[in-house]
Amino acid sequence: xxxxxxxxxxxxxxxxxxxxxxxxxxxxxxxxxxxxxxxxxxxxxxxxxxxxxxxxxxxxxxxxxxxxxxxxxxxxxxxxxxxxxxxxxxxxxxxxxxxxxxxxxxxxxxxxxxxxxxxxxxxxxxxxxxxxxxxxxxxxxxxxxxxxxxxxxxxxxxxxxxxxxxxxxxxxxxxxxxxxxxxxxxxxxxxxxxxxxxxxxxxxxxxxxxx
Amino acid sequence: xxxxxxxxxxxxxxxxxxxxxxxxxxxxxxxxxxxxxxxxxxxxxxxxxxxxxxxxxxxxxxxxxxxxxxxxxxxxxxxxxxxxxxxxxxxxxxxxxxxxxxxxxxxxxxxxxxxxxxxxxxxxxxxxxxxxxxxxxxxxxxxxxxxxxxxxxxxxxxxxxxxxxxxxxxxxxxxxxxxxxxxxxxxxxxxxxxxxxxxxxxxxxxxxxxx
Amino acid sequence: xxxxxxxxxxxxxxxxxxxxxxxxxxxxxxxxxxxxxxxxxxxxxxxxxxxxxxxxxxxxxxxxxxxxxxxxxxxxxxxxxxxxxxxxxxxxxxxxxxxxxxxxxxxxxxxxxxxxxxxxxxxxxxxxxxxxxxxxxxxxxxxxxxxxxxxxxxxxxxxxxxxxxxxxxxxxxxxxxxxxxxxxxxxxxxxxxxxxxxxxxxxxxxxxxxx
Amino acid sequence: xxxxxxxxxxxxxxxxxxxxxxxxxxxxxxxxxxxxxxxxxxxxxxxxxxxxxxxxxxxxxxxxxxxxxxxxxxxxxxxxxxxxxxxxxxxxxxxxxxxxxxxxxxxxxxxxxxxxxxxxxxxxxxxxxxxxxxxxxxxxxxxxxxxxxxxxxxxxxxxxxxxxxxxxxxxxxxxxxxxxxxxxxxxxxxxxxxxxxxxxxxxxxxxxxxx
DNA sequence: CATGAATGAGTCTTCATTCAT
DNA sequence: GATGAATGAAGACTCATTCAT
Numbered sequence: 001x002x003x004x005x006x007x008x009x010x011x012x013x014x015x016x017x018x019x020x021x022x023x024x025x026x027x028x029x030x031x032x033x034x035x036x037x038x039x040x041x042x043x044x045x046x047x048x049x050x051x052x053x054x055x056x057x058x059x060x061x062x063x064x065x066x067x068x069x070x071x072x073x074x075x076x077x078x079x080x081x082x083x084x085x086x087x088x089x090x091x092x093x094x095x096x097x098x099x100x101x102x103x104x105x106x107x108x109x110x111x112x113x114x115x116x117x118x119x120x121x122x123x124x125x126x127x128x129x130x131x132x133x134x135x136x137x138x139x140x141x142x143x144x145x146x147x148x149x150x151x152x153x154x155x156x157x158x159x160x161x162x163x164x165x166x167x168x169x170x171x172x173x174x175x176x177x178x179x180x181x182x183x184x185x186x187x188x189x190x191x192x193x194x195x196x197x198x199x200x201x202x203x204x205x206x207x208x209x210x211x
Numbered sequence: 212x213x214x215x216x217x218x219x220x221x222x223x224x225x226x227x228x229x230x231x232x233x234x235x236x237x238x239x240x241x242x243x244x245x246x247x248x249x250x251x252x253x254x255x256x257x258x259x260x261x262x263x264x265x266x267x268x269x270x271x272x273x274x275x276x277x278x279x280x281x282x283x284x285x286x287x288x289x290x291x292x293x294x295x296x297x298x299x300x301x302x303x304x305x306x307x308x309x310x311x312x313x314x315x316x317x318x319x320x321x322x323x324x325x326x327x328x329x330x331x332x333x334x335x336x337x338x339x340x341x342x343x344x345x346x347x348x349x350x351x352x353x354x355x356x357x358x359x360x361x362x363x364x365x366x367x368x369x370x371x372x373x374x375x376x377x378x379x380x381x382x383x384x385x386x387x388x389x390x391x392x393x394x395x396x397x398x399x400x401x402x403x404x405x406x407x408x409x410x411x412x413x414x415x416x417x418x419x420x421x422x
Numbered sequence: 423x424x425x426x427x428x429x430x431x432x433x434x435x436x437x438x439x440x441x442x443x444x445x446x447x448x449x450x451x452x453x454x455x456x457x458x459x460x461x462x463x464x465x466x467x468x469x470x471x472x473x474x475x476x477x478x479x480x481x482x483x484x485x486x487x488x489x490x491x492x493x494x495x496x497x498x499x500x501x502x503x504x505x506x507x508x509x510x511x512x513x514x515x516x517x518x519x520x521x522x523x524x525x526x527x528x529x530x531x532x533x534x535x536x537x538x539x540x541x542x543x544x545x546x547x548x549x550x551x552x553x554x555x556x557x558x559x560x561x562x563x564x565x566x567x568x569x570x571x572x573x574x575x576x577x578x579x580x581x582x583x584x585x586x587x588x589x590x591x592x593x594x595x596x597x598x599x600x601x602x603x604x605x606x607x608x609x610x611x612x613x614x615x616x617x618x619x620x621x622x623x624x625x626x627x628x629x630x631x632x633x
Numbered sequence: 634x635x636x637x638x639x640x641x642x643x644x645x646x647x648x649x650x651x652x653x654x655x656x657x658x659x660x661x662x663x664x665x666x667x668x669x670x671x672x673x674x675x676x677x678x679x680x681x682x683x684x685x686x687x688x689x690x691x692x693x694x695x696x697x698x699x700x701x702x703x704x705x706x707x708x709x710x711x712x713x714x715x716x717x718x719x720x721x722x723x724x725x726x727x728x729x730x731x732x733x734x735x736x737x738x739x740x741x742x743x744x745x746x747x748x749x750x751x752x753x754x755x756x757x758x759x760x761x762x763x764x765x766x767x768x769x770x771x772x773x774x775x776x777x778x779x780x781x782x783x784x785x786x787x788x789x790x791x792x793x794x795x796x797x798x799x800x801x802x803x804x805x806x807x808x809x810x811x812x813x814x815x816x817x818x819x820x821x822x823x824x825x826x827x828x829x830x831x832x833x834x835x836x837x838x839x840x841x842x843x844x
Numbered sequence: 845c846a847t848g849a850a851t852g853a854g855t856c857t858t859c860a861t862t863c864a865t
Numbered sequence: 866g867a868t869g870a871a872t873g874a875a876g877a878c879t880c881a882t883t884c885a886t
Contacts (some may be wrong), residue, residue, distance in 0.1 A: 031864085035336060040847065043858065051868055085369035121332040124392035125246060136397050148226035163416065168391075168401075172384030179390050180379075187345050189243040190379075195379035198377035205374065230849085251876065262851055267878065457758060459670035463881065473847055475883085484881065543754040545816035549667060553764040556820050586839065588831035590813075590823075595805030601812050604802075605756035609767050612801075620799035627796065652870085673855065687871055689857070 012187065020058045020068075027069040032114040036122050050204055065123075070129050073115045074136050075106075081144045081149045085151065092152035093207045099144065100199055103174045108192040118179050142168060158207070170206075173199040231258045231269045231279075238280045243325040247333050248275055262307045277333075281340050284326045285347050292355045296362065303363035304418045307381065308411055315410075319403040325391050333410065353379060369418070384410040442480045442490075444470045449491045454536040458488055458544050476629045488544075492551050495537045496530075496558050506574065514574035515629045518592065521566065522621055525596045530614040538600050564590060581630070596622040653691045655681045660702045667671065669699055669755050699755075703762050706748045707769050708739075714777045718784065725785035726840045730833055732777065736807045737832075741825040750815050776800060791840070800824075803839075804830040841843040 026047035030039045041062055045052045059065040081099070086094050106112060123130045145167045152158035163169060177195045237258035241250045252273055256263045270276040292310070299306050317323060336339045356378045363369035374380060388406045448469035452461045467474045481487040482622055503521070509516050528534060545552045567589045574580035585591060599617045659680035663672045673697055678685045686785040712733070721728050739745060756763045778800045785791035796802060810828045 021265050035246060035248060035333075038336075039244060039857090052860085053869065054867055056861070059868070117335065119394065120390065121335065122246075123397075124251075124328060127397060130394055133342060138395065139399075154265060161412050161416075162408035163412040164403075166405055169384040169389070169406060169409040169413055172382075172385070172387035173380040174409075175387040175390060176379070176383035178344065179331065179386060183330065183341055184345050184349065185335075186338060187342060188350075194373075195375055197373035198380040199383075201372050201374040202380055202413075202417055205372075206413055252878090253876075263877085264852070264879080265850055268849065273877070432822065435671075457668060457670060457755075459668060460758075462879090473656075474881085475845055475848065478882070479845070541756065541816065542812065544756065545755065546672075546818075548751060549819060552816055553820060556817050563823075582832035583834050584827075585834040585839075589836055590809070590829055591806040591828060593805075593829040594807070594809035594832075595802040596807040598801070598805035601753065601808060605752065605763055606767050606771065608760060608763060609772060610772075616795075616799055617802060619795035620802040621805075623794050623796040624802055624835075624839055627794075628835055674857090675855080684872055685856085686858080686873070688869065793858070 023055055023058060023065065024069045024072050027065050028073065028114055029068060031069065032117045040202050070115065070118060071132060071183050078137065078140045078144065080114060085144055085147050090159045092148060092205060095148050096207065097200055100171065100174065100203065103171065104192055106198045107174065107178055120179060121184055147169065170203065173202065217331065234266055234269060234276065235280045235283050238276050239284065240327055242277060242280065243328040253404045278340060281329060282343060288356055289348060289355065296355055296358050303368045304415060306359050307414050310383065311382065311410055311414065314382065314405055318385065318389055328393050331390060335414060335421045356381065381414065384413065445477055445487065446491045446494050450495065450536050451489050452540040454486060490549060492540060493554060500559060500562045500566065507566055507569050513594065514570060514579045515626060518571050518625050518629065519622055522593065522596065522625065525567060525593065526614055526618045529596065529600055539604050542604055544595060565593065592625065595624065639668065639743055656688055656691060656698065657702045658704050660698050661706065661747050664702065666749040666763055671704060700762060704765060711770065711773045711777065713795060718780050725781060725790045726837060728781050729836050731842065733807065733832055733836065736804065737829045740807065740811055749811050753812060753815055778803065803836065806835065
């Protein structure tokens with residue numbers, strides 16, 4: 001049982017270190033829902049259980065909070081990939097299957113969808129954010145893809161072709177699924193599993209010929 | 212008496228018919244650049260060569276203008292497709308090539324890119340707009356794709372598979388290209404031609420097996 | 423039957439002389455309903471069956487229209503009274519009865535109520551209007567009242583008293599009735615007839631003692 | 634480095650408790666002077682020594698401020714009356730004298746005149762306000778009057794008559810005086826004392842017959 | 845004369861940001 | 866550190882007024 005220490009009913013104050021993170025979480029939710037411009041700091045504060053002014057103790061401006069929030073979310077989702085690719089023994093197709101499977105797992109997660117929503121809708125307006133994501137995530141993914149293709153070519157599994165030169169096309173469907181759900185999700189949502197199956201089917205058909 | 216100094220303002224133009232369209236064009240540009248919330252009607256007006264107040268003679272509110280602008284842009288890009296599919300004599304692969312080629316032609320156009328930019332970034336926040344585009348465009352495209360697959364199955368060119376059940380995956384790459392350019396275009400733009408080649412290559416590899 | 427001359431359906435254009443008056447009538451209605459500041463010239467025009475701009479052909483400004491409208495309404499309701507008083511043969515009480523009866527008849531008329539509504543609500547803000555009404559109407563009424571009292575004193579029907587020195591109090595009830603209906607009419611309207619009876623009763627009790 | 638010039642604005646006061654009331658007082662003055670529609674929140678703010686935006690911390694809109702201001706002013710001017718009537722031992726005439734005297738005392742007060750001015754001029758446009766005043770003030774007054782008449786009838790001091798059935802007429806003169814001063818006060822003000830004397834004289838003449 | 849498009853000066857309202865407590 | 870009152874700079878929207886047709 002709790003000691004009857006604080007009769008006012010306020011929830012025990014959280015350890016201060018958590019504050020900025022709570023604000024960021026609240027901000028992420030609001031930014032995803034309304035977009036940067038339409039998000040009110042007051043609502044962010046309310047969601048974080050504090051008052052507007054307090055946000056400024058941790059972030060210099062709305063924009064700073066926005067960027068901090070978006071940066072915070074960048075997981076190391078793909079950190080492990082380069083190594084995996086390097087050490088992988090199986091076929092190119094299997095490697096791609098692995099990668100694509102990971103993508104669906106990673107991206108169709110509530111938190112990541114939130115981030116995706118924001119980047120999709122605000123990315124163009126915030127070059128700094130776009131660059132960050134490009135550097136830390138998307139670009140990495142691209143590199144991995146390229147390395148997979150090079151490996152495939154080197155191993156004789158693939159022949160040089162427009163596709164092997166532009167392998168990004170191979171993950172088009174995931175991107176489409178995310179964006180689709182962001183925009184038309186309310187009307188006609190895409191079921192990730194089903195889409196993943198079709199995607200894998202496509203990969204197999206396209207690359208698995210000589211299996 | 213006053214000297215015949217410059218009469219206060221510019222001459223009042225009178226374009227009756229053209230005005231609403233001019234405003235819409237200006238609005239589209241501003242909305243694409245800044246997003247709905249951050250767009251200032253004053254800027255739209257300036258771009259249209261008129262004054263803020265004048266917008267209200269034609270549109271009841273900023274939101275009305277936004278929706279009018281987005282509606283106005285919905286071309287009949289895909290109108291002809293159903294017929295084409297119905298009358299087509301060639302292979303499924305060729306039909307898909309045709310469709311995908313059209314998509315690249317249509318979507319990578321300055322005006323359409325503008326619209327795409329807006330829908331991508333604001334679609335989630337304006338259900339009415341999303342629905343409009345779903346009904347008049349995206350849904351149509353989806354239907355055409357499905358019909359193509361059915362036709363392919365009927366003709367014995369395809370076998371039932373996850374991909375034939377979810378053929379949207381086939382156009383994932385175009386969607387990815389558009390979105391990519393919207394967000395990362397400044398950092399590392401996708402060259403549509405190159406991407407189209409990869410996309411066609413992918414289709415051919417995946418569906419042109421028995422060549 | 424009408425000749426099929428004007429197929430467009432516009433009502434025959436009124437003789438131009440009527441225009442200003444139609445505008446004034448429309449203005450009166452709007453001003454009474456919304457007050458000067460909240461009245462939109464566009465609504466006045468619509469009610470008069472013309473367009474906003476046309477008002478300016480007849481009136482220099484909204485305020486001019488307002489004053490013109492209020493001036494136009496000043497009937498000669500009391501024009502005849504001085505003479506009547508001068509020629510009257512009966513008792514002071516009867517004379518007052520006559521006057522008060524007239525007041526109720528005159529004031530509880532749709533058009534006059536309209537005017538009253540406007541004067542009550544805007545009189546303080548438009549000194550010119552207040553002065554006009556004071557000069558042409560209210561002041562006249564006051565004079566008549568005074569003359570009636572003088573006559574009564576002279577005829578020995580009244581003795582000098584606070585009331586004979588301030589006879590305006592005698593018509594307080596009518597004023598109250600009008601104002602009451604203007605403000606509380608929707609909640610609990612005063613029925614003029616009933617109020618008139620009470621008013622006459624009051625006069626009789628107060629002045630008809632020794633009859 | 635900048636010289637220690639005057640720090641941009643005035644020091645931010647912090648009156649927490651007092652603020653809303655200060656705003657209301659300022660609002661009352663402006664509304665009385667210009668009417669609701671023509672009052673600028675900026676002027677209200679200036680008069681209250683704050684900035685426009687601050688008003689919105691306490692009131693949701695101009696209209697809310699208006700209603701709050703009018704509500705705030707409703708004193709309990711007549712609270713005590715019912716009891717007084719119940720306990721009174723003297724004659725009906727004396728009771729009426731007492732009531733009317735009170736009315737003059739209460740109504741001809743700077744603050745009340747302000748309120749009266751507003752209610753007279755805006756009451757018709759704000760049903761909510763009219764109802765409030767009807768419920769809390771005017772209706773109460775009416776009830777008191779009726780009770781006085783009933784009491785008079787019961788005590789045999791009065792006989793049933795149109796006036797006893799509609800005793801509101803008895804206070805017509807006060808209402809007239811207020812309204813008159815509101816509208817014609819600048820041209821020809823009524824002196825309350827003088828009017829009160831006439832009013833009392835009228836009451837006495839009308840009801841004090843049987844000595 | 846009438847029209848209605850266009851203007852431009854407001855006015856309300858919102859909100860990021862600051863600051864005294 | 867946190868609070869919340871206060872600020873001030875916008876920005877949407879309105880409307881009296883003007884003017885080309």
